[in-house]
Amino acid sequence: MVLIQEKCPNCGVSIEVSVYSRIDNGIITCPYCKSHSIREAKHSILGAEVEGKLKLMEKKAEIRLSNSRDEERKNSEQIRASFKYGLILMGISFLSLFVLGISKYVSEYVLDSTTVKVTEKSSYFNGENYKIVEEQLRDMGFTNVNLKKIEDLKICLLKSDGEVEQVMIGGDGKFEEGDRFKPNSKVKIIYHTFRRSNQ
Numbered sequence: 001m002v003l004i005q006e007k008c009p010n011c012g013v014s015i016e017v018s019v020y021s022r023i024d025n026g027i028i029t030c031p032y033c034k035s036h037s038i039r040e041a042k043h044s045i046l047g048a049e050v051e052g053k054l055k056l057m058e059k060k061a062e063i064r065l066s067n068s069r070d071e072e073r074k075n076s077e078q079i080r081a082s083f084k085y086g087l088i089l090m091g092i093s094f095l096s097l098f099v100l101g102i103s104k105y106v107s108e109y110v111l112d113s114t115t116v117k118v119t120e121k122s123s124y125f126n127g128e129n130y131k132i133v134e135e136q137l138r139d140m141g142f143t144n145v146n147l148k149k150i151e152d153l154k155i156c157l158l159k160s161d162g163e164v165e166q167v168m169i170g171g172d173g174k175f176e177e178g179d180r181f182k183p184n185s186k187v188k189i190i191y192h193t194f195r196r197s198n199q
Helices: 045-116 131-140
Strands: 001-009 016-020 027-029 036-037 144-153 164-169 185-192
Touching: 131 144, 131 164, 131 185
Parallel strands: 144 185
Antiparallel strands: 001 016, 027 036, 164 185
């Protein structure tokens, strides 16, 4: 039997206490003044078991906390990596938009200075007066505009004098609105007129 010395907190008398006896769940009764006091749980067998379980629970809690911190750290690193990749993707997107903007600028403004954009399709000019069509094509920026007469009119029933039959730009008689040509491309306006009388 193991005996330990305790002092009564009430009267201060020294009491010998057996670890295995006279301790009911850590409560000690002084044989002199009959006061009750609670001993630290680690001096009883039950207290030792509880203390062991508490230490085990504390260790488990520490391990869980450590695992939780590791998990948090991993999640934080994943979030940082995701954020970094997101920023990279946004940067690539903005760069792509910038390049598209530059290419649009080049195609619309730089090419505008080196090419002429046709504002109407070829069939639009058919039936119009050749002088008006010539002026429109020169206003678009064409510099090499040529006229070709078809002297086939006798009386103005079906066609009128100066009526355009066809417009060709660079040999293309079926161009579309928005097509681009060099400013010095050969433009041919073919129109109807009266035959000249031979005198």
